[in-house]
Amino acid sequence: MIKKTIKIPLFWKIYIIVVTIVLIGFVVLWSILWTALKKYEQSRPEYAMDKITEQIQLQDTGDFTKYVHTGENAYEGSEALDEAVREYIKNVLCEGAWAYTKKSGEYTNDNPVYQLKKDGQKTDIIIYLEKRSKNEWTIADVSGLSCEGKTYEIIVPENSEVTVDGNKLGSEYVTETKDAEVLSNVAKHINMPKTTTYHIENVYKEHEIKATGPVYNSELELISSTDNVYEFGFEANGKLIEEQESRIKEITEIYGKFYI
Structure with missing residues (x-):
């Protein structure tokens, strides 16, 4: 018995090839576009601030200890100071709804400055960002954190x-x-x-x-x-007081009699 071979018309062959190429091109283009959008999002200072506030929200605040202002440690050793700073950060960056806003009068596109807000209220904590690379912002400095002994x-x-x-x-x-x-x-x-x-x-x-x-x-x-x-x-x-007690009483008594 002779099997019949089904021949695909040339049109459909070309159609399948073109559709495949288009689909592959679409996937590649979407991947490139997604990567570009992701890099763009990460290149914005707001992306860094979102990560920072998320870190505070999760109470992962250990990195902030290096931005705490302290006086010269004139008496105690560094162990007591470090403990005090950790406790201070724990109390200041405590649980709450943390957000941020651009710092009026200081914010620029080249030097982004943000003011932290807690539960809708502005705090004294100001975060200064700097560009580490083309697509990454990081903390340059933080003001408003002061642990004075x-x-x-x-x-x-x-x-x-x-x-x-x-x-x-x-x-x-x-x-x-x-x-x-x-x-x-x-x-x-x-x-x-x-x-x-x-x-x-x-x-x-x-x-x-x-x-x-x-x-x-x-x-x-x-x-x-x-x-x-x-x-x-x-x-x-x-x-000495015990030895002189009787003498003091005697003098007082004599004085009292004299006065009377």
């Missing part, structure tokens, strides 16, 4: 020893030594004792501050700690 002044009798968490403060922390104000009303009757003021800056955690007197080597009493100013009183010798 506390400043302490410690006033003690002259020649006292001051310790913070057991670490003795050296003379580099002394700012002044002056007559004791607490005894200013009797200055004409005695040799005026003096007080020394220590100054430590950018303290990012709570500390135990103590002072030891220069005469009896006893721990001084903290008499005031208002507005981060710690003031210690002068030494009091308990044994």
Whole structure:
């Protein structure tokens, strides 16, 4: 039995070839167009800002710590400072609806500047972008992030020893030594004792501050700690007070009888 061969007309052959070429061309053209659109989208600064706000929204804010302004770390080590900055960023860039808007008066096409918004309200956080490559924008700088530590002044009798968490403060922390104000009303009757003021800056955690007197080597009493100013009183010798108690009572009694 002889099989019959079906012959495809030349027209249909040409038609199939042309359609195939067109389809392949369409796929290639769409791929090129899609790639171009994607590159264009990524080349816009808004694309970078979308990624940044998305990062904040997901609480992935570790990269922002390097843009936090801090004072010179005069007392504590870097570990305490780093911990404080991480906690600061966690509190500032906390959960909420984050968005951005062009910074009026600063934004230009060459130097895009955006102001972050949280829950529809503008914040003090300003993001400056720079072009890393032809199709990529990245953060150049961020302003409005400031983590300032506390400043302490410690006033003690002259020649006292001051310790913070057991670490003795050296003379580099002394700012002044002056007559004791607490005894200013009797200055004409005695040799005026003096007080020394220590100054430590950018303290990012709570500390135990103590002072030891220069005469009896006893721990001084903290008499005031208002507005981060710690003031210690002068030494009091308990044994001396005890020894003189009866004498003081006797003098008081004699004076009272004399007055009567």
